[in-house]
Amino acid sequence: MSAGVLVLAEARRGELREVSLELVSSAREVPEGAGGRVVVAVIDRDPQRFTKDVAADGVDEVLTVAAPTEHFEPHVWQRGLEALIETESPTIVLAGHTIDSLGFVPAVAARMGLGFASDVTEVSWADGPRARRGAYGDKLHAELEFPGKDCTLMTVRPGIFEPAAAGSGEVSARAVEVDLAGAARSEHVSFREVAVGDVDITKAEFLLSIGRGIEDKDNIPRFERLADRLGATLSVSRPIVDAGWMSNARQVGQSGKTVKPRVYLALGISGAVQHLAGMRTADTIIAVNTDPEAPIFGVAHYGAVADLFDVADELERALN
């Protein structure tokens, strides 16, 4: 079959995840160089249910692979993707940089000897695929090339590309037969919600959010009082939850809550990609950080390069 870009869609518990259509948009940046076609593949217990949804604008064909497990299983998906690459010979394969992908995509790259880059923020073509990704926790960008590789597999950061619009015409769907019986090596037991608690930070209009910069558990009450005085709800970055200082329910980010308050005031938060995933669309972001290079300043509307404890002192004064 012809080369081109193969996009691997992602679904969870019967719902297509938004990153799937973002991948279609990122795929459209390269098809000429890569051989012209954009093909979307779905691996699922019942993949046909998604063929219409993934046939977005710019998609030439939809491929389906039937999985024997009800939920995502890394070894089944690994074998499924390997089979798709073997039969379709794409030049570029794009998957989301998501938790499911972390569980099998790098294994495919390793086993098949592919070009590989993860958490890619830009896909392009210059005599071959090019990718851009963060380095040193997004303080720098690295530009990558993949010399000597016929196929390059990339995981693309969610939330960077606009999801592709729904397609207008008919897109043909084709089932790719892969024997996946017996491929599973882990067993699903159950799903569980962990971020439940007394507050719903997703409803708050004003969040005062604290990160590792607050240094010590003993400082928490102070910021609780400050939040009260400001009329804000207190939220946190992950290290505060990991340390057991605050409950999961207050965590903002990829593995916590996605929030969109009118004001997000971040004290001592560096702005790791997984944190930004949960707050970058807030109306107004104000960041206080001693490090002028902290990535949070890249998404903030207002920034104060200052010590958060000094700023807290002065906020308390200003409110008196």
Add this chain to the structure above:
Amino acid sequence: MKIVVCVKQVASLDEEFELLEGDRGVDPDFIEWDLNEWDTFSLEAALQLHEGDGAGGGEVVAVTVGDEEAEEGLLACLARGADRAVRVWDEALEGADVLAVARVLAAAVERESPDLVLCGVQSSDAVTGSTGTALAGYLDLAHVAVVTELSYDAAGSTLTVDRELEGGLVEVVRIGLPALLTIQTGINEPRYATLRAIKQARDRPLATYGLQDLGLDASGLAAVAGARVVGLQTPERGAGAQLLEGSTSEMADRIVEIVQERMSG
């Protein structure tokens, strides 16, 4: 149970830093080194499994691919209770990509034939989040990524683990040994080493291997590499933050003003 923990000494940049000639890397004078945060959690998980293992006879081995700088990280693992450490290095590994590193780790882990391999979910400098799963691919080991809880059933030789998903959702999964897990922060409370243990760490076995010792060579690894860095750039912060000027007290006044303005609109 024999457990191999893959640990990495990670770089963090000083607030001011410079790139090397050709922009392929950062000048080492502006880098500080530390044991990867995620790896402190996976080491702790390994130590707890080992201590709770009634069968006895197992061990915890810390493995790293890195230059002499990485020895500090291994010593930190030995001080916390790892039984042995292995460091693999060759000049050819300078700037190696995730697949090349995973391939070297695979050769090192294979020599150990462990029941369980633990990696961190990601390293704070490379942030590929991919080394563990790539390693499982090379070793053809069963694997689960992003684990936030684990319990071991010795009778069935199975692990029951929580796999952390997006948005506060967790999937409970069962998997048999041998296996590889990538461990997420918060899974436990990593212990500190006592001063005494830090002194004694130097007496614990720390082996150093080159590529040949593992049956690998530089050209083979170059072929395995998944990507090549063309160059590094400082991201343009174009539409970035408007910086508040003046004294801290003026900044605070301005913050209060902005908040009032936005909240009343």
